[in-house]
Amino acid sequence: MNLVPLPCRLLACLLPALLSAAPVLAGGLAPGYRNLPFSAPEPGSYELPVLGTAADGVVLDSDGRPLRLHALYDGRIVLLGFIYSTCDDVNGCPLATVVFQKLRNALKSEPEPAGRLRLLTLSFDPEHDTPEAMRRYGEGFRDGGVDWHFLTTRSEAELQPILEAYGQSVQKEYDAAGRSTGKYSHLLRVFLIDGQKRIRNVYTVSVLHPDLVLADVKTLLQEVPVPVGGQAASPPLRAGDDKTGYASPAYETHALALDARRGRPADLFQRAQRPVLGLPKLPVPADDPLTPAKIALGRKLFYDRRLSLNQTFSCAMCHIPEQGFTSQEQATATGIEGRTVRRNAPTLYNVAYLTKLFHDGRESSLENQVWGPFLAANEMGNPSVGFVLDRIESLPDYRGLFEQAFGRGPGMETVGQALACYERVLVSGDSPFDRWRYGHESGALSEAARKGFELFTGKAGCAACHTVGDRHALFTDDALHNTGVGYRASMDKTPAARRVQVAPGVSFEVDAKTFAQVAEPVPGDLGRYEITQNPADRWKYRTPTLRNVALTAPYMHNGVFASLREVVEFYNRGGEPNENLDPLIRPLGLSAQEVDALVEFLSSLTGGDNQTLVSDAFAAPVGNGR
Structure with missing residues (x-):
């Protein structure tokens, strides 16, 4: 069958016709034009x-x-x-x-x-x-x-x-005349x-x-069950349910229902033994070594709703796997019965490397930290440690699991250790940035992202707090700083009226007096000062890691910024001036193009194997109360 070059418009018109005529033309065309001589493999039956x-x-x-x-x-x-x-x-x-x-x-x-x-x-x-x-x-x-x-x-x-x-x-191709x-x-x-x-x-x-x-x-x-809202302008790898176009009658949710989540268990113990490009060796305390049994038990506890007061709330409901092990749906977390939590849920990716936990750095070990959410009245709501342990003892599917993992039954120490072992293996590196800087893959990072890294370590000064080393990078100094975000939230006056959305595309102005009758006042937050009582620590919060930052919106301890661009522009302005403002915070003088480059760089910090952890999480049992 001899063909001559066709104008692109004519070719585009003919191709659908060729498609419908494929059975007739199959003998002289490529294999793709006819039926397979064998059955295609079942989706999901291979990797x-x-x-x-x-x-x-x-x-x-x-x-x-x-x-x-x-x-x-x-x-x-x-x-x-x-x-x-x-x-x-x-x-x-x-x-x-x-x-x-x-x-x-x-x-x-x-x-x-x-x-x-x-x-x-x-x-x-x-x-x-x-x-x-x-x-x-x-x-x-x-x-x-x-x-x-x-x-x-x-x-x-x-x-x-x-x-x-x-x-x-x-x-x-050239002819004989060149x-x-x-x-x-x-x-x-x-x-x-x-x-x-x-x-x-x-x-x-x-x-x-x-x-x-x-x-x-x-x-x-x-x-990789990562829902996408269908908008080309949505952030890279945006997890959760993209609300773009929410006010439109044509809006459709892309959130996954629990019964639609399908995953594949991973060998998290073996995964934790392997070096991860861009990260140092995994720190494991001598008194809580990793074992497969402890990790599996901690994973079961993490997704079990029965361990809250009313058996409706699990750790994973604030630290959602497909949303970067944080929550993208709201600025600050929500506990049982919709109770308000005043701070944003931090990501659990690479939490093993932190020496200060919670936004105010009040805990120093994962083993102890896990009890905070268990006992907080506005999170999981349990009245005591004993209440949680009695609940676990009463559940038949936990029978023998603690004995297998620890050689003894559930206790305050073993529950904390099991959960810590699971959280410790949520390791995420091997990002495009890591492959470029530490793996020496020149094409792994875009030109804009490389420019952003130059700004990050130079003019913008980000690396002063979000540290980058020669062999690895945690993107946090694990210290506490006052950037002015907490100060601004504390000093904001109540507006005379607020615009409240009551349905997609339907909003009303509500005066302050009416609003106060139905809304709980926003609780104050003085950051590290609440722990130390030192006035110099007012509005200081822990430096978060920037790894996977494209997945963990909204940003800051109170979720005040919805996008990475807003964060960069806040720092470009020099933060919010106050008497305790960290001296590292200053106006940066970045152009719009430089802001774009920084955002591009930050988007390159998403881990290359996160899908394994998300898929494993989807395969975990979800403990449901009666």
């Missing part, structure tokens, strides 16, 4: 290896707007294909486009996976494939279902680093990229079949 980090780069959408590839990934499962629109090789670019279209058709009746997959078709011929040309090329594929973007670049110079990073070899023929010599490759911007499979012609690709996509979706 896909991590093949490397998906590189970033600047591209243009079909309206000519510049975008970064990583912004288009934004926590979704992505299929990235490199093509040129005038390709006439049926075993090449048209095949990739047809397979993408088949996937869209297959997912029309499956909105859940369709809403979490994005297709990216990127031209490697920017001279011919302008944004307008790519827009015309994509016109035949706008029939709903999976989100599909047709992209190009400004120039070959901007494209080349992207091609090199993905190992995509492309060469122009003139370009308008054709390219290349090997078709399509990349499957997970929600953490990692390449999980690379398809060539022989395996680029929609049934195989769909099985892989569904396998990743089972492995």
Whole structure:
């Protein structure tokens, strides 16, 4: 079957027809155009290896707007294909486009996976494939279902680093006179990229079949249940339920119900024995060594709702695995019966490395810290240690577990040790930053993120508190500082009226007197001063780690900032002046572009293997009260 190069608009019109005619044409076309000679594997019955980090780069959408590839990934499962629109090789670019279209058709009746997959078709011929040309090329594929973007670049110079990073070899073909023929010599490759911007499979012609690709996509979706709100501008790897567009009648939640969560148990003990790129050796106290039995018991306790006063609340309801082991849904935590907690739930990722716990640093060991939430009236609400131990003793599914782990029954010490062992193995490193700085992968970090790191350690001075070493980085000095956030909250006067949202898109102004009749006054918070009674410690709070910071919004001890940009802009202004303001806090003089670069860098600190911990958490038993 001899073909001549077709204009991209005509080719886009013909491809759907080729798709429907596939049974007739199968004999002369690539394997992807006909049925598999075997059954595709069952999704979730196998694992896909991590093949490397998906590189970033600047591209243009079909309206000519510049975008970064990583912004288009934004926590979704992505299929990235490199093509040129005038390709006439049926075993090449048209095949990739047809397979993408088949996937869209297959997912029309499956909105859940369709809403979490994005297709990216990127031209490697920017001279011919302008944004307008790519827009015309994509016109035949706008029939709903999976989100599909047709992209190009400004120039070959901007494209080349992207091609090199993905190992995509492309060469122009020339005739005997040395003139370009308008054709390219290349090997078709399509990349499957997970929600953490990692390449999980690379398809060539022989395996680029929609049934195989769909099985892989569904396998990743089972492995990494990270809901996405469907907005390209949402933060990278945003966990939880993205409320973007909440006021719109078309808004749909993407939160996972408990009975929809599926996970796979991990060997957390063996995982904790392995070095993690970017992190020092895991500190384990001599009097509470890690064992598989203790970790498993602590994991069971962590997700057990029966250990609260009214058997409705567990540790995991403030430290939600898929939300960075914190809570993104509210600025400050909520305990049993909706009781208000005045501070934000801190992340538990890498909590093993901290020597000061809680925002005010009042505890020094995980073994002791766990009892704070158990006994707080506005958290789990238990009246005493004995009440918790009696509850555990009464539950038949705990019978023998403490004896197996400790050689004795449940007690204040063993409950604390078991929970501490589980929390201690929630280790998260091997981020894109780690692979760039400590793994020496030059393509692991975008140019903007590298600029952000330069600012982080230089002009912005962030590294003075969020420390970075030559061999590893905890991104915290484990000390306490007054940035002015607590001072500002304490000094704010009650407004004469507040705007209260009562339903999506419906708000009312409520005067202060009426508001006070139905709302509890916001409790004061003096930070470290409440522990030491030293006036110099007013409004001091522990420096949080910045690892996984893109997952742990809202920010600060009171959740006052909803985005990383707001945090950076607060520090750019010099914090909030007060008599105890830390001398390290000062106006930074950052430009808007420099703020962007810092945010980009902070977004590169998400751990590379978080999915293992989240999947393991989803496999944990959830103790429900009667």
